[in-house]
Amino acid sequence: MINNGYYTHEFHGDYELVGVGALDLEEGGSIPDCRLAVATFGELSEAKDNAILITSWYSGTHQIWRDAYVGAGHALDPERYFIVAVDQIGSGLSTSPHNADGANAPLTMSKFPRVRIGDDVVAQERLLREHFGIEQLQLVVGGSMGAQQTYEWAVRFPDKVLRAAPIAGTAKNTPHDFLIAEYCRESIMSDPGWNGGEYQSNEDAEAGLKRQAHVWALTGFSSEFWKQEVWRALEFDSKEAFVEGFLEPYFTAMDPNDLLTQAWKWQRGDVSRHTDGDLAAALGRITAKTFVMPIDEDVLFPPRDCEPEQRLIKNSELRVVEDIAGHLGLFSLTPTFMTQIDRHLGELLATSN
Amino acid sequence: MINNGYYTHEFHGDYELVGVGALDLEEGGSIPDCRLAVATFGELSEAKDNAILITSWYSGTHQIWRDAYVGAGHALDPERYFIVAVDQIGSGLSTSPHNADGANAPLTMSKFPRVRIGDDVVAQERLLREHFGIEQLQLVVGGSMGAQQTYEWAVRFPDKVLRAAPIAGTAKNTPHDFLIAEYCRESIMSDPGWNGGEYQSNEDAEAGLKRQAHVWALTGFSSEFWKQEVWRALEFDSKEAFVEGFLEPYFTAMDPNDLLTQAWKWQRGDVSRHTDGDLAAALGRITAKTFVMPIDEDVLFPPRDCEPEQRLIKNSELRVVEDIAGHLGLFSLTPTFMTQIDRHLGELLATSN
Known part of the structure; x- marks a missing residue:
């Protein structure tokens, strides 16, 4: 393990490291002491029925979501929802190659195992259930690799996901990506x-x-x-x-x-692993009300890659976000990006699913 | 200078190295003994009025044009036209860093000067006039960097270019490129x-x-x-x-x-250098009948970058080539590429300009 000042509270504000125990991995091996970095916003209701999960993208953490997507006036409003942002394994805040120590010391640096999207989602589900007592989510939302996790959630745990908003990402990674x-x-x-x-x-x-x-x-x-x-x-x-x-x-x-x-994880995101490669069957499992939200100028995940997947989801709509920046418009670089995100997520949260 | 077996007749077939003398460069300095690799197809008419010039793209030479674009049954038909394919400076066949010897020895390897599209076109014009006695071209055609040279020809020597077909390239290079x-x-x-x-x-x-x-x-x-x-x-x-x-x-x-x-040359292709940065004024000089031919799936030179330039050329048409391969479709990778090229070039050559 090495020290890197970027992965600290100084740069990433408040978050908690929550252990979810040993995590067996799809590719084999396990993380003995898997810890997830978690930032929460708002209060969990007594019925524990107002939770939203945010997943993180490649290189990203909860920080960009906290700064740009979450807050009063946004659809992701902490006054109404208990919002849980979980940083992915390998993000540098959650268990990652550079910070593997203690029981994870055998996995440090080049010895870190290969992790898949499904491993993250299993760890997140355990975190939500065991740590917060959350059994169902009003919404799972994420961009890019966060969209991969969103799809994985909706396919793997359909009963737990009432609504899903994969933004600028795909359920099955494309060869170009x-x-x-x-x-x-x-x-x-x-x-x-x-x-x-x-x-x-x-x-x-x-x-x-x-x-x-x-x-x-x-x-x-x-x-x-x-x-x-x-x-x-x-x-x-x-x-x-x-x-x-x-x-x-x-x-x-x-x-x-x-x-x-x-990056290795991103390359292999594919919900059809649950259904012997049958993408239609995998996406057919989704019961969440789903807004598939590609960005029109996205080179990595263009609408023409997202729309065919959307059509395989029963209770879904295609909501194209217009943004000249393309994929990295996810950083809310233009003044018109977040208004669209808020409108779509607001309408999704208003559905009765 | 170093030996590289790729830049030989074994790999590139018949071509002639023609000296055009000392070439003063736009960026300063000069090439003392500028030699251009030239492949010709067909016979020059007595009136010297049946010549077509082909320019080369990044990494490319006359070879791909000879193999895919030129021949009986193609619009570029040696039975009707005298077709001159000239490899650009730096192509490895014409004067280039790796082959600078003799009078060019001071320019070898890292000491090679910066060359611009305009330098190539000046050298090509001299070659055609002095070596072949050609004063006017029925057509200038090239793809990618060859399109940059095609535009440069049409702007710099409007009286010498009756028709122009810039394929998959721009008159002014874009920031993304x-x-x-x-x-x-x-x-x-x-x-x-x-x-x-x-x-x-x-x-x-x-x-x-x-x-x-x-x-x-x-x-x-x-x-x-x-x-x-x-x-x-x-x-x-x-x-x-x-x-x-x-x-x-x-x-x-x-x-x-x-x-x-x-690559350095490609980055700076820009016909508006002739008109103090005024692209409309530069393209307004073109008198050639011009078919602007972007490839619909081209990431580097998409139609939306090419069409605004086409609209600035008086006697022009936009002819979009449909090809799933994108830019490298220029290598004629799909069975439908060349039929479109031949149709457009054939119709262009049939115009009475």
Whole structure:
């Protein structure tokens, strides 16, 4: 294990580390002492029937949800709901390669096992049930890899998910996304400083982390984002300054092995693992009222990848979010993003499912 | 200079190296003995009025045009036209970093100067006039960086270009394309074996060349190409086998510095350099009958980047080519690509301009 100041309360505010015990993994092996970083907002009702679960995306944590998505005036309103944001395994806050210590010490760094979306969802379900006593969720919502977890929840625990909102993500990862994640991984692993996962500091692989940031420059934003110079509204003077001042520092602060754990997991997100590869059968299990919410300019998860999945979900609607930024519009970069999210999530929460 | 067996007649068939003398460059300096690789097809008429010029794209040469685009039954028919395919400076066949010798020896490897699209077009015009006696072209046609040269021809020498067909490219490079080319460059330059451009063999930078190939995997094809597994028709068993068997060997055979010269040039293609940045004024100079031919699934040069340019050209039409492969559909990967190219070019050549 190594110390990395980014994965602290200083940068991520209030959250609690909650142990869910030993977690057996789909790929084999187990995490002896699986701990999940959990941030909550609002109060759980006595009937424990007002809970919402937020799942985290690649490189992300509860922090962006707390800052942009949750609060008074938002659909995700802590005055009405008990909102539980859980950071994924490998996120750097929950059990991850760089922080594996104590009983998890045998899993540190390059020895960390492969984790799947299903492992996260099993751990989250246990957390909600055992730690909070929550048996049913008003809503599961997440973006990107968080959408993968959302789909997994709705397929694996249909009785527990009343509503689902997968944003900018797919139930079955596409080959193009697999390749994008593969070259994120390659960017990091090709840095000699990564050293097979046995570095002393994330700074040892800074060059690789920067190259990984550049994969996101190419795919995370739409070409229109660059052409229309949307970065100007974010107070940068040039596209180069935006890459160097926004994308690069965002990723160079992070742990290389943690990102690799997430990327491997992202590549293999696929709810049809429950049904021998039959995606229609898997999505047919969903009983949640589901709003499938792709972003129109998303290169990674374009509407044409999301709509065919939506059509396989009985009680669903396609709600396309218009955002020039593309996938990383998830960071609420434009003034019109969150109003759409709030409208769709508000309408979803108002349904009687 | 270093030897690279890829840039030989064995791999590129018949071509002639034609000297055009000293070429002063827009960025300063000059190439003392600029040589252009030229492949011709058909016979020049006595009136020298049946010539077509083909320009080359990034990493490409006359070879792909000879194999896929030119021949009996194609619009580019050597029975009717004298077709001159000229490989760009930095292509590895024409004067390039890796082959700079003789009078060009001071420009070898890392000392090669920066070359712009305009430099190529000036050299090509001189070649056609001095070597062949050609003063006017029935058509200039090229894809991608070849489209940049096509636009440059039509703006710089409007009286010499009767018809123009820029395929899958833009008159003014977009910021997204700039970034894609930038990360192609970074992929190569981040390989320690590149050694600041002073390697002994292209194999020294093989890892970087492979990473550069992967940038093309992410952007050169559409996501639908991957989802629909179009590579199966190219007789590969998996997307990984396709990347390893098609994209990687294509690029690892090439010279790193040559690719860098081309990428730098690509980044800065912009006909509005002639008109103080006024793109409408530059494109307004074009008198050629012009078919602007984007590929519908092209990530690099999507129709929405090409159509606004087309609308600025007086005597022009937008002819969108439908191809699931995206940009690298230029390699004629699908059975329907070339029939569209031939139809559009045939109709263009039939116009009376």
